[in-house]
Amino acid sequence: xxxxxxxxxxxxxxxxxxxxxxxxxxxxxxxxxxxxxxxxxxxxxxxxxxxxxxxxxxxxxxxxxxxxxxxxxxxxxxxxxxxxxxxxxxxxxxxxxxxxxxxxxxxxxxxxxxxxxxxxxxxxxxxxxxxxxxxxxxxxxxxxxxxxxxxxxxxxxxxxxxxxxxxxxxxxxxxxxxxxxxxxxxxxxxxxxxxxxxxxxxxxxxxxxxxxxxxxxxxxxxx
Numbered sequence: 001x002x003x004x005x006x007x008x009x010x011x012x013x014x015x016x017x018x019x020x021x022x023x024x025x026x027x028x029x030x031x032x033x034x035x036x037x038x039x040x041x042x043x044x045x046x047x048x049x050x051x052x053x054x055x056x057x058x059x060x061x062x063x064x065x066x067x068x069x070x071x072x073x074x075x076x077x078x079x080x081x082x083x084x085x086x087x088x089x090x091x092x093x094x095x096x097x098x099x100x101x102x103x104x105x106x107x108x109x110x111x112x113x114x115x116x117x118x119x120x121x122x123x124x125x126x127x128x129x130x131x132x133x134x135x136x137x138x139x140x141x142x143x144x145x146x147x148x149x150x151x152x153x154x155x156x157x158x159x160x161x162x163x164x165x166x167x168x169x170x171x172x173x174x175x176x177x178x179x180x181x182x183x184x185x186x187x188x189x190x191x192x193x194x195x196x197x198x199x200x201x202x203x204x205x206x207x208x209x210x211x212x213x214x215x216x217x218x219x220x221x222x223x
Contacts, residue, residue, distance in 0.1 A: 009058045025067035032067040066098040076164045082138045088131035107151035117196040127158030140166040145175035
């Protein structure tokens with residue numbers, strides 16, 4: 001890594017992005033809102049805790065900024081510390097006061113692959129599986145690994161793009177359920193057709209899945 005270029009990037013984000021960014025979280029279960037992002041910085045995406053930003057002059061890194069009052073920053077830093085360097089994950093190079101600089105991962109989420117009709121090779125699922133085995137070996141718990149948090153990388157590899165919940169102790173079957181849908185529905189019925197599934201339908205499937213999972217969790221708890 002070019003240390004001088006990286007230092008320039010950090011200096012600019014502290015001078016240009018942090019002081020002028022207006023980022024708010026109005027509800028803990030809804031994505032944060034970016035009210036203002038100073039140009040030429042752009043927002044790549046938002047989650048329930050934070051938003052991710054990029055600068056056009058620095059293609060190797062992104063900045064993840066936690067919204068004021070949102071927890072999780074220290075936990076995410078610890079997850080990256082434990083993960084170290086692995087080809088399926090980003091890396092954290094800088095962490096200060098709710099802001100992280102991460103290695104930028106390029107690709108298409110499996111959710112967007114389904115929408116765009118991009119084939120999802122079997123080896124991508126297998127590589128993500130292997131990456132999650134690595135996660136467990138590092139004393140972490142893969143949590144909330146779903147179609148929007150894993151990618152078909154630009155180089156064709158399977159990537160995991162959100163590790164922020166990997167310190168949560170409770171079990172999570174999201175990845176197991178996604179794999180079941182891949183092998184039972186996607187590969188035999190959809191893969192060869194290259195169907196472009198509308199986002200509205202994908203969102204309905206996610207909503208029904210969440211309701212069924214919540215109902216199943218309640219039944220398990222009662223039994």
